[in-house]
Amino acid sequence: MSKLLIEEQPLMVIKSLALKIGLNEAIVLQQVHYWLTKKTHMIDGxxxxxxxxxxxxxxxxxxxxSTMKRVFKTLEELGLIITGNFNKFKMDQTKWYTIDYEKLKELEIEGISNPEPKPLAEPALVEESEAAEEIPVAEVVKYLNEKTFSTFKSGNGKTRKLISARWKEGFRLADFKKVIDKKTDDWLDHPKWSRYLRPQTLFGTKFESYLNQKPARKRFWEGDFRFDDET
Structure with a gap:
């Protein structure tokens, strides 16, 4: 095959490959290679x-x-990934992938230029760096500041950690905004609870319960209404 790839499943990457095509691309190419070594689906050799x-x-x-889609697109443009459609039904657009090992072999001799060189990170830091790249921490904090008239900093380590933790649990920007909206409605004008409109409270372990909080049912009293047309 190629000495630029390894025959193991763990998400690992060879530095020389990452330097040539980019860290993300090298990780995905290695993952595709792992499954290809199983030789489960052999078509035309x-x-x-x-x-x-x-x-x-x-x-x-x-x-x-979206990140995964961008990486595969780059690998296709580099000619390292070949795609096909061998599905039984034409409506099924699931892509099939294989590696152009001849093209990969050329990297060992010639190398190719990466239009957007990416710094090589240590394997243990890949998860943290990639997650931070995708999480809109600044947008969440900006929305919180706008709703609560506050000046929280998106660069605060604890704030970033809290938002990242909720993001990894599957919550997205709309969920953060919904929690901020709900608790702002509840607490903003309250002399005691308004101080809890802060990242450590809103984005902590009670985040999901805040998100699923049902609106309080307001009780109406006769005095709440004015009947100006009564004689």
Missing amino acids: RSWVYNTYKEWQEQIPFWSQ
């Missing part, structure tokens, strides 16, 4: 693997599907 972007993302869960 090539081993193929098929997955949706969602299924690939489940294998590398610290990336979003």
